[in-house]
Amino acid sequence: MKAAQLTKYESDFKLVVRDIPTPTPSENEVLVQVKVAAVNPIEHLIGSGSVKLIQNYDMPLTMGNELSGIVTAVGSAVSRFKVGDAVYSRLPLTKIGAFAEFVAIDEQAVALKPKTLDFEHSAAVPLTGLTAYQGFTEELAAQSGQSVMIPGGSGSFGQLAIPIAKELGLKVMVSGNARGRENAATMGVSQYFDYKQENYWESLAPVDYVIDTIGKPELSHELSVLKSGGRLLSLRMGPNRRFAKQHQLSFLKTTLFSLAGTQLDHQAKKAGVQYHFIFVRSDGAQLAKITEIVERENIVPAIDPTQFSLAQVNEALELVANGHPKGKVLIRF
Template identity: 35%
Template sequence: MKAFILERYGKSNQMKFTDISRPIIKPDQILVQVHAVGLNPIDTMIPTGTFKPILKFELPAIMGSDLAGIVVEVGSKVTRFKSGDAVYASVFDTGSGSLAEYAVVAESAAAHKPQQLDFVQAASIPMVGLTSWQAFQEHGSAINRGQKVFIPAGSGGIGTFAIQLAKYFGAIVATTTSSQNITLVKQLGADEVIDYKTQDFENLLHGYDFVLGAVKGDGVEKALQILKPNGKLISLVGPPDAAFARKRGMNFLMKWVFGLISSKIIRLAKKRNIQYAFMFVHPDGQQLSKIAKLIDDGHIKPVIDQVFSFDQTLDALAYLEAGRAKGKVVVRLI
């Protein structure tokens, strides 16, 4: 089968197409014929080696995390799926990849595709959907109606989904974007929109309950200024903390390193009586099933910027890395 693989860490030319054997599944896995793959910013960061100490990733490896497709084979212990089922899933951090004609997916990571979406639309959902769900329902200790939530970069992949999910939970949502995307984020449900090119959100927003830290740089520290006491700051971009290292069973050295690099943000958060945590998304088919219902009920709609063919995967990654996508970038295989 044709697959897009990363041979070694380094520059983008370390990724290429190759022909490999069709994978053999284990009893608790399904084999999916991949119709489409949603790309995520981490797909442009993995090849540099940034996440080498963290991810379950053995080179050479198939790239990609999100997928939508048709089940062609099920393991002997699989009970939720059968051949011919349309599914979607994230295989992030499982040792598998999705940018291939066929992908191995753990039964626990997959869900039936939302009926209202085609395969391209469905492939755009898993990582941004799971990230938003887990931030708001696990780390966020369940966002409640009327709470104030700040979601920066509202026109991006995470932002376009997270705004809609936060509004479904009844939150009052603020976001940042450029002037040309203000209409888009308002249509998604944003109540207050900051033009990040001309305004500083930390000077305009106050008394927030929750911040989803999704922008690199000093935005995470600045976000502390808008949170009220007992507020929560869940960061997707770091710095990772010692609690994250413990959760992943890392050695003492990694716990010490992560504790060191996160010491400043944790110290600043404690001064303001704010809870800080670094979050790493995990695959979860049950959560994807709940997200599929929200989509089929009309509460959430995918936002897709561009669709590339499988042969254009390098172009798709370059476009995503440029940082100008409104919503998601998707690779179509079938």
């Protein structure tokens, strides 16, 4: 089968498409024929070696974290899926490989894809959906009736985060561009701030939580709108000591992350809040819950119209890294 592989960590890495053996599923795995693989910023973090303290891979490495496809074989102990099932997955971090014609995946990381979406749109859901779900339920431990602000929430993350937050009973506030206002209102946000017209930190009442999708340039504003004891969850600013402890990393890695996150933790402590960082994991049971929300709310994630094949994987990576995609970038098989 064809697969796009990384041969070594480099800041300007390029993947090589080559023929490798089709995997044989173990007793707990399903073999999936990949229909569509999604390209995400995490590919650049992995390829450049930026996250090798969290997960270091043997080379060559078949890349790709997110896919939709059809089950073509099942292991002897698999009970939840059968040949012919249309599925999707955020692959386990320890065993990625979506940029390939076939991939063997632990059944616990797989869910049936939404019936309301085709394979293209389904492939755009798992990573973002699980990030939002785990962020709200685990990192923030959010409770019904509480409030969350999402700066930059008019983008692809907000498309799934807003309805998931509403499902959990949260009051949601968002900032974004002008064209995102109508869609956000349809999803039930309580307040929408057009970032070119108004500064949310000047008029927003204090909130319980902030989810950061922008990074350090927004940090002071995000901290300023949190209630005392609130939590800031970042998708962009990097891990800290809390992250290392939660993931039971080694003493060396814990020390390194503690040092890297010192300034963030100091600023959060000064504001009387907690700083959290998330590195989303695979979870088929949670993905099944997200599927229900997607189907019920008729969510259709945005996908970029540019067509990429596996042979064009490096062009797809370039668009994600340095272009301005109009939604999730996809590789179609």
